[in-house]
Amino acid sequence: MSQPAGADPRAPRDPVATEPAAADATLRVPRPRRWDVPFGEMGEGDLDRLLGLEPFCSMDPTRFSPAVPLRGVLANDTRLVRFGRGDIVVREGDYGASAFLIVSGAVRVLAGLPAAMLGRLESRRRGWLSLLAQPWTNARAPEVRDLARAAHDARVAERRAAAGETRIFLQDVPGVLDRHGSVRLGAGETFGELAALGRTPRTASVFAEEESELLEVRWQGLRELRARDPALKEFIDRRYRERSLATHLRETPLFRHLDPRALEALAQETVFESYGRFDWHGSYRALAGEVEVRLADEPVIAEEGHYPNGLILIRSGFARLTRRHGHGQLSLSYIGKGAHYGLEELVANWRSRQQVPLGRTLRAVGYVDVLRVPTAAVERHVLPALPPEPAPAAPGPGGAGPSDARLPQPLIEFLVDRRFINGTAAMVIDLDRCTRCDDCVRACAVAHDGNPRFLRHGPRQGSLMVANACMHCADPVCMIGCPTGAIHRDPARGQVVINDATCIGCATCARSCPYDNIQMVEIHDRRGRSLLDEATGAPILKAAKCDLCIDQLGGPACQRACPHDALVRIDLTRPDPLGEWLER
Amino acid sequence: MRRETARRIAVDGGAALVLVLALGGTAVLSASLRAAERASGWALFALVVGLAAYHLRKRLPFLPLGSSATWMALHSRAGVLAIVVFFVHAGGRLPAGALERVLALLFWAVSGSGIVGLLLTRAIPRRLAARGEEVLFERIPLLRRRLREQAEAVVLGVAEASHLGTLAGFYGRELAPFFAAPRNFWPHLSGSGRPLGHLLGGLAAIERYLDERERGGAARLASLIRAKDDLDFHHTHQAALKGWLFVHVGLTWSLLLVGLLHGALGELFSGVDP
Numbered sequence: 011m012s013q014p015a016g017a018d019p020r021a022p023r024d025p026v027a028t029e030p031a032a033a034d035a036t037l038r039v040p041r042p043r044r045w046d047v048p049f050g051e052m053g054e055g056d057l058d059r060l061l062g063l064e065p066f067c068s069m070d071p072t073r074f075s076p077a078v079p080l081r082g083v084l085a086n087d088t089r090l091v092r093f094g095r096g097d098i099v100v101r102e103g104d105y106g107a108s109a110f111l112i113v114s115g116a117v118r119v120l121a122g123l124p125a126a127m128l129g130r131l132e133s134r135r136r137g138w139l140s141l142l143a144q145p146w147t148n149a150r151a152p153e154v155r156d157l158a159r160a161a162h163d164a165r166v167a168e169r170r171a172a173a174g175e176t177r178i179f180l181q182d183v184p185g186v187l188d189r190h191g192s193v194r195l196g197a198g199e200t201f202g203e204l205a206a207l208g209r210t211p212r213t214a215s216v217f218a219e220e221e222s223e224l225l226e227v228r229w230q231g232l233r234e235l236r237a238r239d240p241a242l243k244e245f246i247d248r249r250y251r252e253r254s255l256a257t258h259l260r261e262t263p264l265f266r267h268l269d270p271r272a273l274e275a276l277a278q279e280t281v282f283e284s285y286g287r288f289d290w291h292g293s294y295r296a297l298a299g300e301v302e303v304r305l306a307d308e309p310v311i312a313e314e315g316h317y318p319n320g321l322i323l324i325r326s327g328f329a330r331l332t333r334r335h336g337h338g339q340l341s342l343s344y345i346g347k348g349a350h351y352g353l354e355e356l357v358a359n360w361r362s363r364q365q366v367p368l369g370r371t372l373r374a375v376g377y378v379d380v381l382r383v384p385t386a387a388v389e390r391h392v393l394p395a396l397p398p399e400p401a402p403a404a405p406g407p408g409g410a411g412p413s414d415a416r417l418p419q420p421l422i423e424f425l426v427d428r429r430f431i432n433g434t435a436a437m438v439i440d441l442d443r444c445t446r447c448d449d450c451v452r453a454c455a456v457a458h459d460g461n462p463r464f465l466r467h468g469p470r471q472g473s474l475m476v477a478n479a480c481m482h483c484a485d486p487v488c489m490i491g492c493p494t495g496a497i498h499r500d501p502a503r504g505q506v507v508i509n510d511a512t513c514i515g516c517a518t519c520a521r522s523c524p525y526d527n528i529q530m531v532e533i534h535d536r537r538g539r540s541l542l543d544e545a546t547g548a549p550i551l552k553a554a555k556c557d558l559c560i561d562q563l564g565g566p567a568c569q570r571a572c573p574h575d576a577l578v579r580i581d582l583t584r585p586d587p588l589g590e591w592l593e594r
Numbered sequence: 595m596r597r598e599t600a601r602r603i604a605v606d607g608g609a610a611l612v613l614v615l616a617l618g619g620t621a622v623l624s625a626s627l628r629a630a631e632r633a634s635g636w637a638l639f640a641l642v643v644g645l646a647a648y649h650l651r652k653r654l655p656f657l658p659l660g661s662s663a664t665w666m667a668l669h670s671r672a673g674v675l676a677i678v679v680f681f682v683h684a685g686g687r688l689p690a691g692a693l694e695r696v697l698a699l700l701f702w703a704v705s706g707s708g709i710v711g712l713l714l715t716r717a718i719p720r721r722l723a724a725r726g727e728e729v730l731f732e733r734i735p736l737l738r739r740r741l742r743e744q745a746e747a748v749v750l751g752v753a754e755a756s757h758l759g760t761l762a763g764f765y766g767r768e769l770a771p772f773f774a775a776p777r778n779f780w781p782h783l784s785g786s787g788r789p790l791g792h793l794l795g796g797l798a799a800i801e802r803y804l805d806e807r808e809r810g811g812a813a814r815l816a817s818l819i820r821a822k823d824d825l826d827f828h829h830t831h832q833a834a835l836k837g838w839l840f841v842h843v844g845l846t847w848s849l850l851l852v853g854l855l856h857g858a859l860g861e862l863f864s865g866v867d868p
Contacts, residue, residue, distance in 0.1 A: 449662065
């Protein structure tokens, strides 16, 4: 993160210096730095041009730290991307990690494009006849694909962009504009900031209306710019307040009883805060050491013993609840999107007119986006309207609070440290019950044309195993960067699925998956012949993973096939479902 | 109410109801001995067909026919019910006819293997979970070969360095067969640690004849022996879990065929007085 002032962050670094210490043969290497891998190639001319444009020309460079100057942010956290007429820039439903500034040209923003045009699968279930025929119609060769179906929707086409990237473009731009209402954005305008900062799905698709040059800013840079430039912060916060906050607050169970005026007042006083790193999926495995080392890497959002200065709502991401225990920290539980923290203490203080400090520390696990409703606003709008019973109890020192998990403490640390708390449908196997019969694997294979989509193996904690099966994550990092939109969330049921027809085998998703739950497989035709690229002769690859039996009747075949109730597909984003399952 | 509790109540309630109906029906028909035997016989056959249908359900996992766990619960209750109906039908004695004797023996073999299997599926998973790393059954030969290669490399390395064959001799006599194939099936199944103790004891006994380098090799061999023993433990228990099912299913199909033959003969000769 830090580097000497004035140093060119992209300057070549010394090769690995091999200086083995005498006793333990250690190796001295350069410490990894924030800008070791820039987002794109930016020339000095590009940087000068950008610094002459809004909003950068209005930014005060002295507000930026010498270690992370404005020019450095533009050089390392942004890239210029050219789009041709009709090129899709972002798709509705995509998970993005970047925002865009239109440097030249224009784009159209529109919602409701058909799934096939966005490279998605049409959501459907198989009929009974098709299900019954599976044992006989399943292919004998592994990973067979129907070539006739492996084609894009006729309304879109694929082309190679200058940097070797794949672009999907709309064939009939006027037709699309005729059929769908859209908004035009021109040079100087921005889009995608809220999705990038909140790691939420894009709410609309954007395509280039004409030849356009866009500045893509990755989330690290966007967060830096927002933190250093008050105007940009005010712009983004205002946009979030206008578009999302009221809905978010209205959907929070705690505020359901509030009238619209109180909600509006709350929205005006709510503060947005972000903690941790978006790229947690690339870094968390490096922290596989002592618990205290991992905890030190988790920014503190609110600390045990401090006065509660507001009610904290988790907007996205996860946080760990800990309590001091001896010289260390005890993990009590974890909370995710939609949960709140600090209410017990606020209620206790308000009712007793005493000052009860926070009973637990809240730490960001990976990336957390929170809303902080100041104490005064909570006392003014929320607490007077709170039903008198049941009164939440403030967690006393040494004891677990009411929201603490029913899971054993080592299991909580296992789930949090390995980030399994990201899974909405993780495959958990109780090894005290599992007879290793592999009925689950066979059932999966039958439901997927003879190819099992998981491995009955994985990390263990006690007698519980989290198997290598797609967990259909709450924060699906695998979906970031798919050039064709082939990996996506099913709009109806929420599973993360891959559209074989539009998957180009680039392996971006497989590399991004922090749990190694996506495999790149070589594909065959029905006669078992390997399919090779006609240009290079290399095998054609497709990404393959568990789709939670989205096209089958009755849900995941693996779970239904277990004779001993040893396997479950379970939501680990909250501790309660697993606690209930363990007590079954 | 928890899902599993609800399932148990439904399954046990259903089984009790069927038992009451079967016994009641037999009592009503007992005025005519032949009618009672016929009714209990076909009821028993229907039960065995129902029990065997679980195997078919396993073959069609993609159909929404209820979870396998529910079927398993029904299967175990129906198995107990079948034993009760068998007593009603045939009594506790061995029948006189050859076919009937074969049928009775098959029934007891299927029932016995089912009960043994139930006990194994309750006991073995906990044992497996408590010992060593989790291993996939199909990968055991590969892991065994790796351990053998590591052990051979240790022994060869030590022998080349020391020019003495003490450790290599012990390896050839005691350890080469141990690393070559799965060993100690019954001791593992019975929970005995004696074979492992024997090998480690043998290694410890030759330690005083080894120099420092060889002792290092022996220590490495000891850890490989323990790893191989863990692998054998998993192989034994997973093979037992797979083996009993193979026996149980094979016997069930024989029981169905012989039972059908018995029923057909009974129907054919039902009008003939002895």
